[in-house]
Amino acid sequence: MSAPTLDQFQQQVSELLLRHRSLLDVMSKFGQAGTSVNRAVTKAVTDCGCIELAARKQHYSDEPNLKSAKETLQSHLSGELCENCRDVLKADLGRNLFYMTAMCNLLDIQLNEVIADEYDKCSTLGLFNLT
DSSP states (O other), rough: OOOHHHHHHHHHHHHHOOOOSSSHHHHHHHHHHHHHHHHHHHHHIIIOOOOOEEOOOOOSSSSSSHHHHHHHHOOOOOEEOOHHHHHHHHHHHHHHHHHHHHHHHTTOOOOOHHHHHHHHHHHHHGGGGOO
């Protein structure tokens, strides 16, 4: 089975979104879904322990090349998500994507255009995108 396209996903969300048709409802559910993603990552660290965080100040290199910068900067993350934490996080990310897509539907914005525009911006600005 092939992966659904963004257009197919957006159409499916449009058909399934019955209860939260208000933009305000969708915005609050989108925020709640984002919080759930953050909570799932936090629980993977604090409850399960499959991943660990060791955050400290980032030390930026004076070297002007990208390779040096990538080697210098750290994610502060070690370990790997266990199967359970990965499943929970994927479900929460999916819910987040669902409500983001619902917001796109209510505002008549095509999700594939959002991704294409962001891709183009990243391609054009490169390092200067600062995302």
